[in-house]
Amino acid sequence: MQAFILRIAPSGIDRVHEALETDEVMIGWCRCAALIDPTLRRSGFRSALKQQYYPTDATQHRAGSAAGHLWRFLREMHIGDLVVVPHGSRFFVGKIAGDAFYSEEGVARDAAFRRTVTWLNSKRAIPREFAKAPLISRMKVYGATAEATDLIAEIEDVLSRAAQGEKPSFAEELQKKLANVAVDELRKGHMDSFAFEHLIKGLLKSMGAQTAEVVARRLDKGADVVATFRIAETFSYKLAVQAKHWDERAPVGTAVVQQLIEGIEDVGADLGMVITSGTISDKAYDCASAYTAESGVRIELVDGEQFAKLLIEQGVGGVTV
Template sequence: MQQAFVLRIAPSNVNKVPLALKSDQIIIGWSATEGLLDETLSWKAFRKKLQDNHYSEEKNLRRAGGAAGHMWRFIRDMNVGDLVVVPNGPKFYLAEITSDALYLPEQIDDTHYRRNVRWLNDKKPIPRDFAKAPLISRMKIYGTTALATDVLDDIRDALARAEAGSKPSFNYELQAALVKETVEHLRSGHMDSFAFENLIKDLLIQMGAKTAKVVPRRLDEGADILATFRVAETFQYTLAVQAKHWNDKAAVSNKVVEQLIEGIEAANADLGMVVTSGTIAESAVIAAASYAEATGTQIELVDGFQFAKLLIEQGIGKW
């Protein structure tokens, strides 16, 4: 079965997307650790190699575990024929994997680990707004990789839109108009913070949450909403959400992310999400990325336009 992944190609925090396109390869970092292609390595041995070479000064295994998770996904989980979404600013590229993982010691700048790919859409970037909200959300990863098989249909849909030409379809233009109208309504002042939290709760239920509840203000430890999702009716994970209604004076900052982190840890949640009808500051992006790198726990940041798009795609008439 074909899988899909999101890969941020920025080893050592340097954008290597141009190199990836030129070489017909996808690239990941942690090049100082050789030998990860050894299929006999157990998870613990795999992680220990990264710990010894990159995080030997760390007091715990969090960062090594996060790095090992990304490298394991790149080397062990990805297969020939899988699709890889590569975000790059306001656009993204799409590739199909054509080889197993490679280690090329002659390469420089932390780019030794690679895979050969065939770039789709004639190597041309696809505008992010061609994608549906779940795919846009997945592309906002703050770590290096993320599984995206659950949005595979959305990936194929975005590719089809791009291949059909740059002229937007009627449906695309209609959705864009509805999103704009929805954002304006969310920001009009007709909804207070309590109603906004309940709207998010209802949206999460519509998106498949088995349970979703607004946390009473007196019991709020940093999460305004807690939701549980079940994967294949077997695995369950908890999502902690911090809701911030429209504020025309300031974007959502790192302080909101820090509040959510307290809620994630208090609820022992597996994922975090900040949802706002407004905008998100760069400091919030940095705080979410730092927490993901340190703990392996992802925090998604959903701004007003992305939230409106989710409402439209999930059926705004149901609210």
């Protein structure tokens, strides 16, 4: 089984209600109907999208990002996979029930590429606060799709709780309140950029990093913290983090993501992460998504609220519930 995040808003228009009514999930870029052909390779996706949607772009970044989303929807999703659909402060979960198809009826709404789906939890929405921090973070993806197979346990857990009608426990409510206090302290308390980087280092160590080091400023080429993780004592991967302490003037933008990309390539990281005590712009999510589609290296963006929740969940600094 695999799992995916799917934002159902082709051409920027919310189509979640339609998806629930028709028992189908959908994605945009419908002017490229030929991409339904199972013999086409990913390079063909990018070329077709570049020609149809981004002919004047100097680069293939946007075409590559779109190709990644369509490829994931048409080729990587399979019957039985889970799909999480964010919708405001709530989300829905379904299970893919059919192969991808192209519906002429959906062309006018840019929702022609579709898959049938069996909605779980009796089609009832689940409040985001029922989910754990990693799943909440992944649902903030700005692009149309994102991988979430590593979060299957979290998805199954929240489905189980929703099915039983469980409300957040006292401990979870307390965690939420502590996280609100923590994010306020991160932004306005005794915290500077150096302390923020070391706090991130401590969080990564608590999450199982074998090594985690703050990069000296004179050596910093885009990665402020570098950590290594080992899986099953066999596989290891390197994480590069770009840290941005609270700046009330503006949310984290594309420039910060570009800095991280330089750091990823400088240290040869397998995964990138922007962590801020502030907020993150939609353009930053789009930039990260485009890089992931082109390079295959995923970038996670963690805002202040999510970072605070992770600190509470991991008990960094001795605070845990």
